[in-house]
Amino acid sequence: MKAAGATEGWLSLYADRELECPLLLGSAAPKGRLVYAVAIKFKSASSAAASFASGSHTFPVAPDFADRFAAAGGIVTRGATTGFGENAAVATISNRGVTTFVAFWQDKSFDAVVYADNLSTSEATTAVNRMNGRIH
Helix, strand or coil: CHHHCEEEEEEEEEECCHHHHHHHHCCCCCCCCEEEEEEEEECCHHHHHHHHHCCCCCCCCCCCHHHHHHHCCCEEEEHHHHCCCCCEEEEEEEECCEEEEEEEEEECCEEEEEEEECCCHHHHHHHHHHHHHCCC
8 A cells, every 4th residue: 555655544443242253254243232443544635535446445344345245235325425525335135134334435635434234224324424634
C-alpha cells in the first residue's frame, strides 16, 4: 500500500466473544457481533481516491467485494446515495444465517472500511458515521 501512497494505517477488531475473532477470516458463522474496521491515510486525497477507484486490490477488503455481494444476492449501493460520498460502496447480505454489512469509502486522504456481522443496518450505519466523523 505504500507504493499507492499510504502513509499510516489503523485497524480495529471487535467480537462479542473473543473466541470468535478468528472467524473473520474463516467460513464458520459468528454467533455474536463481529466488526472489523480499517482506516488507511494516504499522502493526498487524490492518492486515496486512486486507491479506491483501482478496485481496492491493495486495500484490506476483498477486491470488487460489492460485485461479489451483488452476485450472491446482496444489496449494493454505490456513490453519494450511500451517504458516505461519491467514492463509496455499501453492501448487505444474509449468508449462513448471518447478516453482513460492508461499507468501503474514501473521504479526504483516507480510505476506510467497516465489515460487520450480526449488526442491524442502523447499528452498522451508526458505526460508519462515527468512524467517518473522525476522519479529518
